[in-house]
Amino acid sequence: xxxxxxxxxxxxxxxxxxxxSAEKSDSCCKMLGPSSFLGSTSMSKKLVSVNKGAxxxxxxxxxxxxxxxxxxxxxxxxSSSAASSLLITKEEGLVLYEDMVLGRAFEDMCAQMYxxxxxxxxxHLYNGQEAVSTGFIKLLKKxxxxxSTYRDHVHALSKGVPxxxxxxxxFGKTTGCCRGQGGSMHMFSKEHNLLGGFAFxxxxxxxxxxxxxxxxxxxxxxxxxxxxxxxxxFGDGTCNNGQFFECLNMAALWKLPIVFVVENNLWxxxxxxxxxxxxxxxxxxxxxxGMPGVHVDGMDVxxxxxxxxxxxxxxxxxxxxxxxxxxxYRFRGHSLADPDELRDPAEKAHYATRDPITxxxxxxxxxxxxxxxxxxxIEKKIDEVVEDAVEFADESPVPARSQLLENVFADxxxxxxxxxxxxRCEDPKFTEGTAQx
Amino acid sequence: xASAFMQGVGATTALSSANxxxxxxxxxxxxxxRKGSFFVIRSDGSLSSGLNPRNSRRGTLSTNAVATKQDNxxxxxxxxxxxxxxxxxxxxxxxxxxxDRDPRVCVMGEDVGHYGGSYKVTKGLATKxxxxxxxxxxxxxxxxxxxxxxxxxxxLRPIVEGMxxxxxxxxxxxxxxxxxxxxxxxxxxxxxxxxIRGPGGVGRQLGAEHSxxxxxxxxSIPGIQMVACSTPYNAKGLMKAAIRSENxxxxxxxxxxxxxxxxxxxxxxxxxxxxxxxxxxxxxxxILTYSRMRYHVMQAAKTLVNKGYDPEVIDIRxxxxxDLYTIGNSVKKTHRVLIVEECMRTGGIGASLTASINExxxxxxDAPIVCLSSQDVPTPYAGVLEEWTVVQPAQIVAAVEQLCQ
Numbered sequence: 001x002x003x004x005x006x007x008x009x010x011x012x013x014x015x016x017x018x019x020x021s022a023e024k025s026d027s028c029c030k031m032l033g034p035s036s037f038l039g040s041t042s043m044s045k046k047l048v049s050v051n052k053g054a055x056x057x058x059x060x061x062x063x064x065x066x067x068x069x070x071x072x073x074x075x076x077x078x079s080s081s082a083a084s085s086l087l088i089t090k091e092e093g094l095v096l097y098e099d100m101v102l103g104r105a106f107e108d109m110c111a112q113m114y115x116x117x118x119x120x121x122x123x124h125l126y127n128g129q130e131a132v133s134t135g136f137i138k139l140l141k142k143x144x145x146x147x148s149t150y151r152d153h154v155h156a157l158s159k160g161v162p163x164x165x166x167x168x169x170x171f172g173k174t175t176g177c178c179r180g181q182g183g184s185m186h187m188f189s190k191e192h193n194l195l196g197g198f199a200f201x202x203x204x205x206x207x208x209x210x211x212x213x214x215x216x217x218x219x220x221x222x223x224x225x226x227x228x229x230x231x232x233x234f235g236d237g238t239c240n241n242g243q244f245f246e247c248l249n250m251a252a253l254w255k256l257p258i259v260f261v262v263e264n265n266l267w268x269x270x271x272x273x274x275x276x277x278x279x280x281x282x283x284x285x286x287x288x289x290g291m292p293g294v295h296v297d298g299m300d301v302x303x304x305x306x307x308x309x310x311x312x313x314x315x316x317x318x319x320x321x322x323x324x325x326x327x328x329y330r331f332r333g334h335s336l337a338d339p340d341e342l343r344d345p346a347e348k349a350h351y352a353t354r355d356p357i358t359x360x361x362x363x364x365x366x367x368x369x370x371x372x373x374x375x376x377x378i379e380k381k382i383d384e385v386v387e388d389a390v391e392f393a394d395e396s397p398v399p400a401r402s403q404l405l406e407n408v409f410a411d412x413x414x415x416x417x418x419x420x421x422x423x424r425c426e427d428p429k430f431t432e433g434t435a436q437x
Numbered sequence: 438x439a440s441a442f443m444q445g446v447g448a449t450t451a452l453s454s455a456n457x458x459x460x461x462x463x464x465x466x467x468x469x470x471r472k473g474s475f476f477v478i479r480s481d482g483s484l485s486s487g488l489n490p491r492n493s494r495r496g497t498l499s500t501n502a503v504a505t506k507q508d509n510x511x512x513x514x515x516x517x518x519x520x521x522x523x524x525x526x527x528x529x530x531x532x533x534x535x536x537d538r539d540p541r542v543c544v545m546g547e548d549v550g551h552y553g554g555s556y557k558v559t560k561g562l563a564t565k566x567x568x569x570x571x572x573x574x575x576x577x578x579x580x581x582x583x584x585x586x587x588x589x590x591x592x593l594r595p596i597v598e599g600m601x602x603x604x605x606x607x608x609x610x611x612x613x614x615x616x617x618x619x620x621x622x623x624x625x626x627x628x629x630x631x632x633i634r635g636p637g638g639v640g641r642q643l644g645a646e647h648s649x650x651x652x653x654x655x656x657s658i659p660g661i662q663m664v665a666c667s668t669p670y671n672a673k674g675l676m677k678a679a680i681r682s683e684n685x686x687x688x689x690x691x692x693x694x695x696x697x698x699x700x701x702x703x704x705x706x707x708x709x710x711x712x713x714x715x716x717x718x719x720x721x722x723x724i725l726t727y728s729r730m731r732y733h734v735m736q737a738a739k740t741l742v743n744k745g746y747d748p749e750v751i752d753i754r755x756x757x758x759x760d761l762y763t764i765g766n767s768v769k770k771t772h773r774v775l776i777v778e779e780c781m782r783t784g785g786i787g788a789s790l791t792a793s794i795n796e797x798x799x800x801x802x803d804a805p806i807v808c809l810s811s812q813d814v815p816t817p818y819a820g821v822l823e824e825w826t827v828v829q830p831a832q833i834v835a836a837v838e839q840l841c842q
Contacts, residue, residue, distance in 0.1 A: 177624065188624065188626050196619070196623070199614075207584075213593075214588045214593050215591075221567065221569050242580075250581070408621055414682075414711075416711050417760050419761045
């Protein structure tokens with residue numbers, strides 16, 4: 001296993017000689033057009049976080065170290081210069097903080113509500129991964145599209161879907177963003193260009209590719225002024241799925257304005273990423289298809305934001321897709337039904353110390369961007385927003401029977417012509433939801 | 438050329454909004470208005486294909502009260518002669534007209550662009566419309582079908598070509614989950630106006646995997662419509678209707694029917710996706726069929742007529758949903774039903790149709806419904822074996838004779 005890993009790295013000496021390992025993907029993309037990626041971390045951080053299979057991993061690391069040591073040096077230089085120039089303004093900092101706190105508070109409330117029997121089925125919570133959602137989505141315009149997976153509550157919130165609508169949807173009420181018809185795993189919003197919410201992993205990636213295709217089509221065929229970008233979020237498990245690779249190919253081939261964001265939280269339910277993947281370094285799969293692949297510390301919202309900025313700008317300029325692997329972690333189980341007994345408590349503890357909200361708070365306070373009181377005020381505000389969302393959802397009505405058949409077809413003539421010669425949808429019972437169709 | 442135009446008054450916008458109201462449900466008489474900007478021309482086709490002598494205007498009994506306003510100036514012969522073409526050219530014509538009409542209509546598929554389509558349905562279109570509007574995709578059905586769905590959600594109107602319908606088995610995930618269900622799970626927010634089309638059916642010794650009939654596999658997917666074309670006239674009309682429909686539509690073509698020749702009208706016409714086609718009115722027995730089997734049925738009909746029978750032949754065209762009005766009226770008249778299809782016996786379109794007719798018209802039947810389907814056998818390569826898996830005219834004749842005893 002290690003030998004093959006060796007072969008993979010040494011096989012292209014060009015990559016080794018490039019000065020920054022995380023930018024070694026650049027040497028590939030230099031052929032396409034140079035762009036530098038700031039904020040990427042070295043491989044070594046990734047290795048610390050994994051306790052299991054240490055020997056195998058460290059053998060692999062032995063091959064990477066030669067390359068990554070340069071990066072460590074680079075990082076030290078950068079961090080000293082970073083102190084003098086802040087990465088965000090106060091306003092930006094507060095926006096980011098508020099968004100992450102909203103995500104966390106909302107998900108915690110979901111857990112409470114689930115155990116109180118207000119929502120059912122499969123509910124997948126995002127605790128711990130907030131930096132990825134906030135880091136990326138807060139850079140988007142309203143017209144940009146986001147495609148997610150079943151772990152989509154926080155993507156919806158970051159994109160601007162009101163907490164009330166998300167909570168109502170979870171409660172299965174008619175005021176939910178999908179009228180109660182989608183549920184936890186199918187958050188959609190036409191207004192905010194959230195294209196789902198998909199239950200099967202990987203099936204959202206082609207949809208995102210299609211949204212990016214529309215953007216290119218608008219520009220090149222319809223001659224509209226369109227620089228809309230699409231973000232596709234998915235996990236480490238999805239990166240072994242065919243649709244992932246097929247879409248990397250098509251997106252790079254047609255230079256679609258899309259960013260593929262891998263939320264690598266190392267676990268696909270109970271399957272460790274290392275046990276499922278021959279080469280666990282997902283960012284490397286980007287250059288294989290002709291796009292830059294970047295690895296970033298997904299627990300640090302500022303680093304994610306830097307990388308996201310560059311990737312989104314690249315897409316807007318028409319230079320094509322980017323694959324961004326965010327190393328992140330989910331503090332809770334896969335879903336609320338998952339007992340989460342398989343993961344090493346030491347691993348969980350390690351990542352708990354890297355809580356992205358705590359990290360941002362520290363950064364804000366250390367750099368005097370805001371006071372403790374201001375941050376507390378935000379937390380209080382969010383608590384009220386979440387409480388209000390629950391209240392709203394509680395008081396909202398359940399869907400009426402009439403809603404049953406309404407949205408099956410955009411054109412309800414699709415239900416066909418009944419024996420009496422009339423379209424089925426004309427049957428008065430159709431609006432009651434009791435017609436035979 | 439007789440023609441009828443109906444223009445709605447924006448009724449269709451009311452249909453598709455998430456805040457779906459009852460406002461569009463008026464009395465049946467106002468139904469034509471509901472068609473919105475979807476105008477249907479029932480032309481008096483001078484169809485001299487020789488394949489079926491009648492394109493019956495007497496079929497008004499089936500469609501008159503329903504979705505199309507039948508105009509009464511049909512007795513006259515065509516004022517214009519129309520033009521003759523082959524079925525694949527009719528499909529192309531329909532496609533090209535729609536692409537001219539609406540710049541958001543685009544095509545995606547393998548070899549649809551530079552190659553012109555493996556059955557030449559898209560020949561010349563890439564040169565005219567460009568490589569982005571007629572997109573040659575890599576061989577990744579699941580992903581490019583999903584891509585078409587994403588494009589449809591964000592405003593385009595893509596047509597996905599499966600080089601062979603069988604290849605769309607690889608796209609089942611996207612067709613079932615996203616194509617069929619996204620409109621519903623999004624609470625009506627996103628519509629998916631895609632057309633998925635391609636050749637299927639048993640060809641000439643193409644082997645098991647290239648001879649599949651996917652209509653039976655797809656029929657349970659909620660939220661999609663399925664139509665099957667069988668003549669150049671209905672191929673063009675259904676293609677245009679499918680493209681204009683706001684629903685996802687799967688258009689089934691047949692490998693052996695692409696070279697059928699027919700004279701079709703010069704004027705623009707769009708057919709109705711939910712209607713069946715009366716091929717030959719009759720009195721003794723209702724024969725329901727679609728796609729290629731229509732021709733086996735008509736061949737058998739010749740023999741039957743010589744033997745003194747008068748079969749009524751209906752090409753159901755709409756595989757999902759069934760046009761129970763046309764079918765029902767026929768059953769009420771003849772009281773005997775024979776279904777002839779190319780689907781497999783088990784779980785096929787015929788099985789569903791049998792159930793549907795039994796449920797709705799049981800009292801009108803004088804005999805149990807007979808359904809002739811293909812054998813539940815992977816289509817063999819050897820010619821003789823292949824012949825035996827598919828329903829042949831002789832079997833149809835025998836079945837009618839049996840039924841009419």
